[in-house]
Amino acid sequence: MSKRNRVVAMVSAALLVAGGGVTALAPAANAAAYHGVDGNSYVNDDWQDEENLSVDDYAQSNATALWETVLWADGAMYEDEDGDWHAFKRNKIDGSFGPETESATQWWQNHYGIPENEGVVTDDCWQSAQSRLNGPYAGGAVQYVGSARAVTFKRVNGKYRVKLKGTGSWKIAYYEQVG
Secondary structure, three states, X not given: OOHHHHXXXXXXXXXXXXXXXXXXXXXXXXXXXXXXXXXXXXXXXXXXXXXXXXXXXXXXXXXXXXXXXXXXHOOOEEEOOOOOEEEOOHHHOOOEOOHHHHHHHHHHHHHOOOOOOXXXXXXXXXXXXXXXXXXXXXXXXXXXXXXXXXXXXXXXXXXXXXOOXXXXXXXXXXXXXXO
């Protein structure tokens, strides 16, 4: 290899490493500024990088309310302490990931053939749900087409918004905040 080719190769490698470093830092800086359900990409790949939700992870959050809206749209069922099954109704969209949301998530995972059906919303759940998103439409509306009904979320300035029972207005789907 000639000296010129070696220099070009070294400079190219250095630029690739530097470029990779900048790319790796950009999402981290962005994540610190906003920790919620992301809507900065195409709708069909919005939810593929979301956090796990469970009774232990972001159990009280607007992100949980967004997930509960998905459960309601798909007609999910939950099992109570007596072993009786009930429909996951709209009034359950409260941003609290309790036993009913956990059971409905297990139902949802079984319904859609998600192999991990522990009642924890994982990457597989988010990606499966994401495949039923359409939009965005006027005003940032994004439609989720569930098995039982279609629901609408808002996506404004890269941030998903959701409605919780009793609040009336759209709330940003933060992971650490409810209401």
